[in-house]
Amino acid sequence: MHKEHTLTKNQQIIFDLIDKSPEPLKAYSILFNVQKKGIKAPPQVYRALDKLVEMGKIHKIESRNAFIACHNSSCQVAKATAFSICEICEKVTEISSAGLSKYLANFKDKDGMKYSKYNLEFFGLCKKCR
Amino acid sequence: MHKEHTLTKNQQIIFDLIDKSPEPLKAYSILFNVQKKGIKAPPQVYRALDKLVEMGKIHKIESRNAFIACHNSSCQVAKATAFSICEICEKVTEISSAGLSKYLANFKDKDGMKYSKYNLEFFGLCKKCR
DNA sequence: TACATAGTGTTATATTATAACAATTTAAAT
DNA sequence: ATTTAAATTGTTATAATATAACACTATGTA
Secondary structure (H helix, E strand, O other): OOOOOOOOHHHHHHHHHHHHOOOOEOHHHHHHHHHHHOOOOHHHHHHHHHHHHHHOOEEEEOOOOEEEEOOOOOHHHHHEEEEEEEOOOOOEEEOOOHHHHHHHHOOEOOOOOEOOEEEEEEEEOOOOOO | OOOOOOOOHHHHHHHHHHHHOOOOEOHHHHHHHHHHHOOOOHHHHHHHHHHHHHHOOEEEEOOOOEEEEOOOOOOOHHHEEEEEEEOOOOOEEEOOOHHHHHHHHOOEOOOOOEOOEEEEEEEEOOOOOO
């Protein structure tokens, strides 16, 4: 178990915004929303995002270039992420399934290779959109 | 079984390039490589890429913004993709594991929802890079 | 033929992300 | 407390990725 990270000012501002958002946020949308708090330029946003991702506080949804907060308190989630994405309303939900994460964490390819990290994105229609 | 797609001129040029490449290619790298063949502007490349992805002839590696040819003859691969990515040399391999695809195709989340499509990216070190 | 659909060529621009460098803050170590 | 190293910040500029919009051409089919 590693030390709890304390967020820096910019990290905290940006994390709070993402954490409050019901949907994944894109970097420039974050930028526009935090300009009133003094964060004026893209590198400030991207640096904070990078650190937050490293810490596992947020995750990047690769297929959408957007970021959501992690609500999974597990330490491993930064290295083992799974999401469901609705192709209509774009709602994104982090999947936490012990079965799934166990299966993937133990998955070995043909050469017997195991992996240290994975990201899985499922696509379909959410309940509302069916 | 749907009709075999015949590739159009631009699609064929771009598919051939990707298919011959040992590594994933990025859109602008493709563009530079096909300019001598008369494909001069980004939209021509992106349009061909979009169609090729739709057809399942190539896949996009989301975490890398790059494209590789599908060598999996299965019809389902466009909707069910898994890759291993070496974090040192960036080698990318498409994983074809019946067990894995069966597991994921049948995966249901907490709400009992099934998904029509998924993309999985594993990260680690390949044999050479360990 | 004529009509619809898909593909092409082109210019411009939107969106996403990083390089580079100076200044400041923080943490830790004498 | 003072110094030092490391991390963070602020800033400008620019790179890299991707799409909008519109005119035109090719292809398939009624």
